[in-house]
């Protein structure tokens with residue numbers, strides 16, 4: 611049984627496990643809305659087409675990822691380079707998830723996650739069962755999309771009838787964009803001779819998965835969170851936001867900022883493992899999701915992960931006399947990542963020299 615969804619449907623009071631005893635914005639006046647983040651926009655066409663000023667756009671990318679850790683990739687620019695993720699496809703992705711959420715409980719339960727598993731629909735696995743932590747008021751449908759032979763089709767919804775087809779199309783478009791982005795990121799750090807420096811970490815034994823996040827309306831939004839503050843334990847994360855309901859916030863210079871809704875843009879986050887591989891040149895942003903008292907919200911994430919058990923460390927080309935190595939080698943492990951999340955810590959802190 612998915613308890614978050616049940617609570618939302620029956621409208622019962624929020625159980626104590628979701629409630630923060632202090633307001634989630636203790637140092638801020640809740641009547642004053644947080645400022646909007648002026649998130650840098652990257653022209654993907656320029657990044658991918660050397661003849662039209664790649665250098666300048668690469669520098670914009672580098673500088674945005676080192677100060678913000680996130681950028682927006684706008685749709686129409688992406689389309690020009692045939693990495694096309696059309697707005698109509700983004701709308702279909704949002705729609706099939708909304709339709710999935712509206713299905714009768716028995717139908718949704720067909721994709722239910724097992725208690726100690728990763729894939730499927732439900733609340734995330736907890737590793738530290740004995741430690742009292744506040745739970746997230748959200749549920750997720752998590753599905754591996756790449757490599758295709760790792761897909762666990764039993765968790766892929768059969769309803770709505772086009773769910774699988776839409777996710778297949780969206781994830782293959784995002785795979786192209788993902789690879790192109792990692793190549794551009796390597797070039798922006800002058801790793802010219804090896805465009806695939808970052809990509810290798812994912813392509814050799816790594817994986818890509820989709821997370822469909824669902825946040826029900828919450829009667830006490832100042833006492834609960836959709837997702838607690840975290841940085842992503844990924845290589846990179848692409849986020850398709852709800853087209854109407856805001857909720858994502860990013861921490862910058864110790865202040866929370868709201869991420870604006872730009873319906874046809876994707877938000878790209880640097881993941882912790884990319885921060886380590888880039889020797890801290892790119893920063894993995896801390897973010898959280900706040901809830902809305904009246905409206906539900908959803909988001910769809912496509913994220914890439916290193917191979918289980920692989921050692922992650924700064925790329926050789928990024929360590930020098932002027933730029934000493936900032937992180938030791940760390941072994942990538944899914945279970946460790948879940949542990950970091952629940953304990954509110956980060957692999958980057960553990961790895962820091």
Ligand SMILES: O=C(O)CCC(=O)C(=O)O
Pocket residue numbers: 821823837842849851857858897899908909911
């Ligand atoms: O829902 C969102 O906007 C953010 C989701 C997120 O941070 C995540 O899935 O890691």
Ligand SMILES: [Fe+2]
Pocket residue numbers: 840841842897
């Ligand atoms: Fe995240």
